[in-house]
Amino acid sequence: MEKSYILGRQVGSGVDGSVCVITESSTGYQYACKSIDRSDNAAVLHAHAEITMLERLRGHPNIVTYHGHFEDERQLHIVMDLEGDDLCSHLQERGPRPEKEAARILKAVVSAVAFCHERRVMHRDIKPDNILVPSKQSGYENVKLADFGASADFSDRRCLRDVEGTSYYVAPEVLTGTGYDEKVDIWSLGILLHVILSGYVPFHGKSKLIFSVTSRQEVLT
Structure with missing residues (x-):
């Protein structure tokens, strides 16, 4: 450049x-x-x-x-x-969002993930920290998916086995070692929706796992 x-x-x-x-x-x-x-x-x-x-x-x-x-x-x-705050900070400031607002956020993120999958890219680290809310004047339909450092190309439909993701958002099959595909992003979308609506993650483990990418904020409350 x-x-x-x-x-x-x-x-x-x-x-x-x-x-x-x-x-x-x-x-x-x-x-x-x-x-x-x-x-x-x-x-x-x-x-x-x-x-x-x-x-x-x-x-x-x-x-x-x-x-x-x-x-x-x-x-x-x-x-x-240059965008605004990430969704994690936004939720910390404003609290869990009502269903209509959560639906608008998730619709935008699902659209982005579908676009990724059409181009054979799996994100592998979908979480509030990696979703940007452009500005206070901009609607939730304008949120943006960011941080593709953990993403992977699945053009050849290979089964991935490396552990990438964030504690509490990663799909179970990533941890089993049996292999996974782009559907792990769908699991993360479900966790994301739960967090947007409630302010906390749905699952908690007794053991401490180490991931290639770690979350700045695992629980928003």
């Missing part, structure tokens, strides 16, 4: 990196920039997978828009649209 950006405030952080606001020098437009430390091989691998998937998924109104990426000596940077 042959563009110049001015680095601004940090708006988020996660397992694989931090997210800051950047301003394009020539236009004044602002974007979100996810920055990944290049010394973290696993994080860089996730980032390249995310870039590949975001390129494939361009054009859907409920999927975060990718604008390119660039690298410097220390970090890999992914440039995306």
